[in-house]
Amino acid sequence: MVIAITEGIKVTVEVTYQPEFSSPHQHHYVFTYKVNIENNSSHTLQLMRRKWEISDAGDVAKTVEGDGVVGQQPILEPGNKHEYVSGCNLKSGLGKMRGSFFMEKLFDGKYLEVKIPEFQLIADIFDN
Known part of the structure; x- marks a missing residue:
């Protein structure tokens, strides 16, 4: 688990390799x-x-941008949390992700860039 805090907004990320949806021999690795x-x-x-x-590790880095997260643009009042699960496919069993959430302060319309901490995507293909 990794954590980043930006101006009181705490972002925590946990990664899971999904061997049942992956095909290492076909260079297809799935992570949630x-x-x-x-x-x-x-x-x-x-x-x-x-x-x-x-x-x-097996390909060029890419940037993905879009509205909200998993089809939602949640509102978080002070003290509230929002949790979601998403996924990523890689061509190798080794990679990493990091990013930002762009959040609007509803009282004044100003934007805040909230850092998403960098996390590793490592296929545990040697575990039995």
């Missing part, structure tokens, strides 16, 4: 990651956009 966003600030925020940087 659970993200928990906790608003410990005094502001009500809405998660508007996300930006991910995905690096794969």
Whole structure:
């Protein structure tokens, strides 16, 4: 598990390799990651956009951007949390991800870039 805190917004990420959906002989590795966003600030925020940087040891790094997370743009009042699960496919069993959430402060319309901590994507293909 990795953690980053930006102006009172705590982002925690846990990664799981999914061997049942992966095919190492075909260079296809599947990972899921659970993200928990906790608003410990005094502001009500809405998660508007996300930006991910995905690096794969077997390929060129790529950037993925879009609205919200898994089809949602959650509002987090002070003390609230939002959790979601998403996934990533790699061509190798080794990579990493990091990124940002762009959140709007609902009281003044200003944006806050909240860091998503870098985390490793490592296929545990040698575990039995």
